[in-house]
Amino acid sequence: MLKIYNKLTNQKEEFIPINPGKVGMYVCGPTVYDHCHLGHGRGYVSMDIIRKYLEYSGYEVRYIMNYTDVGHLVNDAEEGEDKIEKKAKKEKIDPIEIANSYIQSCEEDFEALNIKPATFYPRPTKYIDKMIDFIQRLIEKDFAYQSNGSVYFSVDKFSDYGKLSGRKTDELLAGARIEIDGDKKNPLDFALWIKADENHILKWNSPWSIGYPGWHIECSVMSCDLLGENTFDIHGGGNENAFPHNENEIAQSEALIGERMANYWTLWNMVNTGGSKMGKSLGNATNLKEAIKKYGATAIRLWIVSSHYRSILDYSEAPLLQAEKNLEKISKFINHIQTKISEANPSDDDSTSIDFDYYNEQFKAAMDDDFNTPLALSVFYDLITQTYKLETEDKVTFTDLKNILSFWKRTNEVLGLNFIVAETFTLKKSIGAPEEIIQLAQDRETARRNKDFKEADNLRDKLREKGFEVEDTSEGFKLIKLVSRD
Ligand SMILES: [Zn+2]
Structure with missing residues (x-):
């Protein structure tokens, strides 16, 4: 009997698929503004193992992983620069070209690491109409409101907010910076649609403004589109994104469909280097391609699977030499x-x-x-x-x-x-x-x-x-x- 540690309940639970013999799985993919680092390698190999073991056990798995090509702002904030646009301006290339070239880079790494291709790789820039429609329906259901051309999700309206990450709204409020943002009714409300300023490159027409989607809405819309507007089996991702990204996905999806977004949440742990978390924005990330070149893709994969996906994985010479x-x-x-x-x-x-x-x-x-x-x-x-x-x-x-x-x-x-x-x-x-x-x-x-x-x-x-x-x-x-x- 397969047991999965479910982040939603913080315990191991027997895996019971919604449809016998079939599994629907959605994994939050990378934001494609740079090459993958080891943390990505760890995450996507871990999800590949889960998928392959489900297949080994006889399930037919429909596996979706997105590539975020718009809407993910620097510092995961709701104002400021888009990560991809920032890179595009720096390199003087069209943002879509930036996204395309890093998607290609990512796919090369995935292939080297023997990660099985997903059933679909949706991208938010191809989902703008469906995102607008989804947001419109959230407004109609009174879970979202328009303010000065932007649209926000009303956290007060969703009583289960915080259930994945275990955060309570009153504690979040107490800890929240006092934002001088007159557009929001509640500082915890998060953006579904953001009105673009004139310097913004990627922007689209909408009923509210010329703007672009918030980062979180894509995963709700694309999972509903590709796995159905109802509960699906497994949602994977990195545990550093449990809050706010996954939490906001849950709020959006569950407000719309009226049932659980996903039954099991499988979140991988981070890679540590020199005692602290490895991350692109932290400036200490080891490029995955370089690591593959140094140790070989199969040794990297073995190093990853030699540790449990929920444990912190230490990146240093010794365990990699051991993997070799x-x-x-x-x-x-x-x-x-x-x-x-x-x-x-x-x-x-x-x-x-x-x-x-x-x-x-x-x-x-x-x-x-x-x-x-x-x-x-x-x-x-x-x-x-x-x-x-x-x-x-x-x-x-x-x-x-x-x-x-x-x-x-x-x-x-x-x-x-x-x-x-x-x-x-x-x-x-x-x-x-x-x-x-x-x-x-x-x-x-x-x-x-x-x-x-x-x-x-x-x-x-x-x-x-x-x-x-x-x-x-x-x-x-x-x-x-x-x-x-x-
Ligand atoms: Zn996501």
Whole structure:
């Protein structure tokens, strides 16, 4: 039974989908005014793991992640510059081009980290009409009001305000800066539509003013549009956005649809560096591309899944080097098993020494417990240790080897660790290698015997071009095919 820690109730709850066999999931995406940093990598890998484990468990997942390309103002405020426009002015490029180029950058990183593409990637600039319509309906239902060309959500009208982040409106009011903003009825009211000043680049016509949407409204509108105007299953995001962003999403959506926005809220924790939070606006963010270049995308992914998504993840040299080592350990093991399979004599003997029901249950138990990836990985490390031990006793059977490989393939559908796996072929056991390759290897063997080393080298290069490495052994040649595991 899958249990998910629900931020809405602050406890682990059994996961019950609204529609049997199906899951609707919405994740708040990045604001695309710069390259992704490690905090983004952590967040979106964590959500990818949740999605992939739901799929592993047999659910069909409709996964939505937005790209914020307008409306997110500097310091998450409601006045001042738009983050994307600020960058556009600095680089003297059209804001939409800025957004497009960083979306592309983001997608490159996601692909490198083996994050499965979303079902849809909505963008607010493509949703202006629907946002205006949504805001209009909130005004008609008396949850929002127009003031001097801007539109605000009336927090007083929504009695559940603060339920996700646990903030109480009276405490918020006491702590609120006394804003000199005559447009709002209550200092806690937040903007749905903002009247643009003349310097603003991205602005649209609306019934209230030429302006642009507030940051929060996009997620309510796009989730309603793509997951339906009713409760959906899972809402993901970074916990630093629980307030005000997610809280305001809840207020807008629930005011409109009259029921819960989402049943489960899964929020990832931050990445720490040198003892403090990593963030673009904090100026201490490590660029994701640079980290990938330094450690490799798969080691970064392994570093992320080696920690639970609700724990703070520390960015420093030691855990990343450890991830590199662990990755090597896993890939060496899988390659070793693969080689043993290709060299073994297949037999009808189906005896086994390793109990895979146990390993499957352990993996599932770990992941069912709020996606506990560090525990799930330890199940696999245990299998590695047990296998090597049994090998020294010569007890690993052909069936065990095949079971190890299929257990790994199945669990790695969730973990998503991409690495190179060598498939080996020998002269005796060339089953599976393309005939053309075998021929080239045999020709090379002949050239070598005739001491025509130039020709032999030539043929080795040809094999390499086709993705095969050739090794000479006492029993003749051995071919190693390098294939990407996905
Ligand atoms: Zn959002």
